[in-house]
Amino acid sequence: MKRTVPLLASFIIGLVMVGEFFIPHHQYRAMTNEFLEWGLILSAGAFLLGLVNLVQVNLPKVQRRDTDWQYKAIMLVALVVTLVIGFAGGTARQQPGYSYKWFFDYVFVPLNATMFALLAFYIASAAFRAFRARNLEATVLLSAAILVMIARVPIGESIPVVGDYLPQLMNWIMDVPNTAARRAIFIGAALGAIATGLRVILGLERSHLGGGES
Amino acid sequence: MMKTLFRTCILFMSLLSTAATAAPIDNLTIVPPKASSGLNLSLSWTFGEATTSGPEVLGLRLLRRLPSETEWTLVGEPLAPDTTATSDTVPETGTWAYKLVSVYTDTPEIPKPEALSEDASEEEQASFDAEAAQLRTAWVQTVIERSDALGDDSDMATGTTKASWLNTNPGHLLLLALIALVGGLMMVYTRRAQRGEEIYIRRIPGIDAIEEGIGRATEMGKPVLYVPGIDDLQDIQTIASMLILGQVSKTVAEYQSDLIVSCCIPIVREVADEVVKAGYFQAGHPDAYNASNIRFISSEQFAFCAGTNGIMLREKPATNIYFGRFFAESLILAETGFVNRSIQIAGTAEATQLPFFVAACDYTLIGEELFAVSAYLSKDPRLVSSLKASDIVKVLCVAALLLGTVLHSMGNTFLVDLFKISG
Numbered sequence: 001m002k003r004t005v006p007l008l009a010s011f012i013i014g015l016v017m018v019g020e021f022f023i024p025h026h027q028y029r030a031m032t033n034e035f036l037e038w039g040l041i042l043s044a045g046a047f048l049l050g051l052v053n054l055v056q057v058n059l060p061k062v063q064r065r066d067t068d069w070q071y072k073a074i075m076l077v078a079l080v081v082t083l084v085i086g087f088a089g090g091t092a093r094q095q096p097g098y099s100y101k102w103f104f105d106y107v108f109v110p111l112n113a114t115m116f117a118l119l120a121f122y123i124a125s126a127a128f129r130a131f132r133a134r135n136l137e138a139t140v141l142l143s144a145a146i147l148v149m150i151a152r153v154p155i156g157e158s159i160p161v162v163g164d165y166l167p168q169l170m171n172w173i174m175d176v177p178n179t180a181a182r183r184a185i186f187i188g189a190a191l192g193a194i195a196t197g198l199r200v201i202l203g204l205e206r207s208h209l210g211g212g213e214s
Numbered sequence: 215m216m217k218t219l220f221r222t223c224i225l226f227m228s229l230l231s232t233a234a235t236a237a238p239i240d241n242l243t244i245v246p247p248k249a250s251s252g253l254n255l256s257l258s259w260t261f262g263e264a265t266t267s268g269p270e271v272l273g274l275r276l277l278r279r280l281p282s283e284t285e286w287t288l289v290g291e292p293l294a295p296d297t298t299a300t301s302d303t304v305p306e307t308g309t310w311a312y313k314l315v316s317v318y319t320d321t322p323e324i325p326k327p328e329a330l331s332e333d334a335s336e337e338e339q340a341s342f343d344a345e346a347a348q349l350r351t352a353w354v355q356t357v358i359e360r361s362d363a364l365g366d367d368s369d370m371a372t373g374t375t376k377a378s379w380l381n382t383n384p385g386h387l388l389l390l391a392l393i394a395l396v397g398g399l400m401m402v403y404t405r406r407a408q409r410g411e412e413i414y415i416r417r418i419p420g421i422d423a424i425e426e427g428i429g430r431a432t433e434m435g436k437p438v439l440y441v442p443g444i445d446d447l448q449d450i451q452t453i454a455s456m457l458i459l460g461q462v463s464k465t466v467a468e469y470q471s472d473l474i475v476s477c478c479i480p481i482v483r484e485v486a487d488e489v490v491k492a493g494y495f496q497a498g499h500p501d502a503y504n505a506s507n508i509r510f511i512s513s514e515q516f517a518f519c520a521g522t523n524g525i526m527l528r529e530k531p532a533t534n535i536y537f538g539r540f541f542a543e544s545l546i547l548a549e550t551g552f553v554n555r556s557i558q559i560a561g562t563a564e565a566t567q568l569p570f571f572v573a574a575c576d577y578t579l580i581g582e583e584l585f586a587v588s589a590y591l592s593k594d595p596r597l598v599s600s601l602k603a604s605d606i607v608k609v610l611c612v613a614a615l616l617l618g619t620v621l622h623s624m625g626n627t628f629l630v631d632l633f634k635i636s637g
Contacts, residue, residue, distance in 0.1 A: 194396055
């Protein structure tokens, strides 16, 4: 029973949601939209559980003074501050002049941008390791990467003789082999997704149901 | 002099003709579109002979009402003067009346009442809305009268909505047939597997490396870190990741190692918690399960990335497993794991992130291999048969691609049109 009900629910609702793509009737869409609303409500409810989990995991580590407990303390303080100023600001909290908006603009956004900016250095270090001409395929990859990188910067066009042809070559590399490979991955992934979805809907896969009994 | 005057007249008349008004709008036809939800109507019309007098037309506006009503309602956005078709979504099923009118360059904007203050009461808001509706109705009436006087409007036409229970576009029907084919083949191969027939799957080094990585973590006394991506539970890659997590947690429990799961979405954390618990129970080690190892970090992308990097640098997992949907944080995660000298196994169907995983991880599962992992690890004949079924359909897709390419090169677009999904 403990597994039968979730399996039955997965089967029925799975079929109904797959049917949405093939049944355009507005009453059917209204029903599937209702299911999606329920999913959103469940997800929103799970945020409370996530909040509890954050505190449950990190507060004991601060109390025990575990490794890097200071960062966890900062995280918990930031959590409380954001909650307080968020509730205090109400529905207008994202308007200029509110503390919530100030924190978002001057704390969160710069931190986010900093993390994103790190990507440039990570790409450089990953490329330095990956782009080694060990064999024929690696050499082709390295050559294509160099061509595309040079063609994308203004200095590429100023190279005598080949500079005029570099953008065309780059466009061909991006439009033909690159697009073909991406589409192949996409088609394969889509078929894999259909098979996985059917396995879950038909109840062949059950590990996602969890449960504490063997 | 006469020649000059004649040429000037011709030039003046040609200039006037470029500033011609729109033509009368004829043959307004309203039909429900194919495979309609029951709340859509498609409109089309033609133009009569253009006139050369009158003000210049800025665009067309569509008006709608129920046949029993008298007042027209303005719907949709302004249309370009040469538009000949549009569509409209109606609030309820039934028969609706439409009319097209022309709006001229000298027509004033729709008037609006004086703006309300931010702390206006509900009554003030209601009064504002009523006044705005009145002004709008009066404007519409003025536009109708003027367009009618100049002959640049259409006659009223009616159309009835029609809801379809099945989308009969060839592309949709083909997709339905494809899904049914996958399902049918799954059943066939499942029966065959249950009768003892061996189903061959090629070796995938990345999946074999999962157990090796868990063994390495056990030997080093360090945990295994599992990151199920940053997308929500409704994404198929996250679902596939949860299915794999079940197998991984069972293997980790058998090896008596530790498993840390770092989640970006709270509901994914709840499902992961249940899945890992089940894995430990199935392996016969329920007491080894530690709920505090299944952690929600943050629902913000880079905050989650920073938190997971912190876990890597503090707890130094021996093996990092990234299965799911990733975005820009993928390389930051993988590079931090590399610095930590962890064995890294990644799998995603996100084509834009695959190059980063290939560059930074020891093993990368590409696209469909991610969806094969749970079947590969479990070796359950029913699951393995689904891989066979999707492979058969893949072969058919490749055959259709090749045939479609040849036909399209010869000018025949039959297959291209057949696979088109519209609406």
